[in-house]
Amino acid sequence: MASRKTSILEASARVIARRGVRGLRVEELAAEAGVSTALIYYHFKDRTGILRQTLEFINDRAERYTTERDPDADPLTPGEELEQTLLLELQDTVEVRENSTAWGELRASAVFDETLREDLARATLVWVQEVADLLGQVRPMSSAVALAGAAERLTALLEGLSTRWLSGTLPLTHARALMAEAIEGEVARLGR
């Protein structure tokens, strides 16, 4: 069974994905999680504490669903692993939709409010390095700078495509095709 704290974080991601960061009120979160506001303050101190830990929770969850593999399947090549890691962020499941919406909201809220900027920069860096590592396995002769640049472009593109998908401008299958071509393009460029 999920701990009380995890249930609150799950509820927080749900509320943010439904109403946005600015719609998150501690009273509503308490109602959604079925706990008292006192318990929320006990675990998270204040609203900033909730947002910080929700960001971390969302990242852990994305890490899980983008790296989960069928244990009976053949091991993936580095190229396949790279593609899956990025394309699994563009899936029409409740979890991915909720996670991507909440991530986009936390990122967008940092345009207006500096509180989460450091946490977001750190989380982005971890993600970029993870993608750069996978690119380095596909193209071991590339420089660290070239790998980091390609990873920054691919992850920023994924955020751009994801927001277009979630806001109804871009069909999901087309977003996935554009992303797959971008991966292919960056891998080809690193090989030149």
Added chain:
Amino acid sequence: MASRKTSILEASARVIARRGVRGLRVEELAAEAGVSTALIYYHFKDRTGILRQTLEFINDRAERYTTERDPDADPLTPGEELEQTLLLELQDTVEVRENSTAWGELRASAVFDETLREDLARATLVWVQEVADLLGQVRPMSSAVALAGAAERLTALLEGLSTRWLSGTLPLTHARALMAEAIEGEVARLGR
């Protein structure tokens, strides 16, 4: 002198860039524009009318500052024009910051609220076609599908990089370098 209506739209873009779409109240907009709420309702009917026309206003303004050229300078090659059109969206001026923040907010608000989705899709399509046209001048032998795909990736990447810049995750000079390399990559791919 700007018309009353234009002054209201300028004020609306400012308010959205300062507090977000969800922070836009007609009373506050009236105060910011120095007009009565009645005049706002007269010109825009309702809040949706304000948001729709602000979106259009923002797009017209972006169109202007990304295509303005020094009349005494040598004419640009299609490749230079393509690069300028995209890179001029990544400039640290009050106007570009405000415009990009408001555009990002209008896009993000459509994740939660369907009202603006069609207007956003239409505005995105116009932008994608404009970039595809420029790419086609650089690579006249490319297919329309390949040009459209490259333009969709470049504009979505620009949105992703722009949000990272505005939210303090990415320094502007680095965002510009990543964008310039992406343009070069898409142009090279179209030439293969």
